[in-house]
């Protein structure tokens with residue numbers, strides 16, 4: 001008798017505790033609580049599910065607007081512009097999260113000022129065609145699944161024309177493994193220019209051959225960029241979108257110099273660089289009997305973090321372009337200080353990816369708040385004043401004066 005009374009009491013105690021826990025969780029979720037997301041929700045999700053499932057769940061929540069409240073008001077200090085595109089703040093979402101543009105509006109609502117969708121290829125990639133193994137950064141599993149042009153183009157046209165949506169969207173385009181780079185990139189520019197604010201060429205998305213060969217061999221890069229420029233110039237001036245080239249963190253300084261040299265040629269122009277992609281050093285990429293490809297990511301020889309490597313690359317490219325090219329910094333940004341360092345290294349804006357997955361939506365406001373404070377402490381009225389401040393340029397005065405951002 002006493003035992004059953006005790007069991008009943010225990011049961012109600014557990015029920016009350018669980019219900020209060022769930023209610024508290026919902027409240028903290030809705031309030032976009034930094035600690036709740038960082039210390040409980042995201043680690044628990046990672047413990048329960050695979051990285052891929054976590055990414056899918058995060059996208060699902062964004063797509064269906066099951067999002068926390070965002071009351072943060074962007075300050076003037078964080079407003080900027082990239083290639084003439086005005087941004088409410090300098091924080092964007094990097095490519096790879098919303099490949100098909102399913103959650104653009106809600107991602108903007110979370111506080112990103114620009115969303116880069118893709119990498120999108122002309123044909124859908126349904127299967128995990130490429131598998132990378134990276135034992136250091138567990139979440140840096142990289143695949144290229146996307147629904148292709150037939151899915152995304154009508155969706156984007158609808159968003160722009162019917163819904164008259166004006167949020168800033170970049171389209172990151174790549175190629176299918178069984179197709180040619182020139183054909184696919186040119187097609188991407190043609191179909192996305194009417195709906196894009198900018199276009200990113202992601203050479204690393206190439207699945208069939210070693211992508212680095214395009215970036216590393218001047219002749220190949222020249223050919224690709226000439227085609228890019230040809231496709232871009234088919235449009236009237238107001239629909240000629242700025243072109244960004246996304247760079248791999250594994251390029252050497254000499255390779256960077258070659259790339260910049262090519263992009264200075266008349267027909268190979270790009271307007272900016274996104275620095276950098278994930279670190280994937282290929283050990284081997286062999287075709288297996290089913291026609292699939294495998295690649296292995298290994299630790300970078302230099303043994304420095306992606307954050308440091310991509311910041312160093314920003315400085316190199318800023319210097320090599322004499323501060324004249326627009327740079328977007330991306331790579332392990334988890335706080336205001338990381339973003340500030342990228343800006344001092346030459347980035348006009350930054351993007352995040354992994355930290356958004358790891359810490360959830362509150363990370364966006366945290367970065368903004370901390371960056372805003374750092375800029376203020378260092379006497380900057382606006383983030384644009386801080387761009388490249390840590391890089392010594394030759395002829396700095398005149399180049400900076402005429403710089404196009």
Ligand SMILES: Cc1cc2nc3c(=O)[nH]c(=O)nc-3n(C[C@H](O)[C@H](O)[C@H](O)COP(=O)(O)O)c2cc1C
Pocket residue numbers: 094095096097099118119139140141142143144172202246276277278306330331332333351352353354355
């Ligand atoms: C799971 C995953 C998928 C990604 N997919 C793409 C992609 O499709 N296209 C692309 O250009 N970059 C892709 N990236 C690279 C990111 O856009 C970003 O450049 C890189 O992860 C560094 O930023 P982070 O340290 O904030 O993650 C992906 C990265 C991750 C981790």
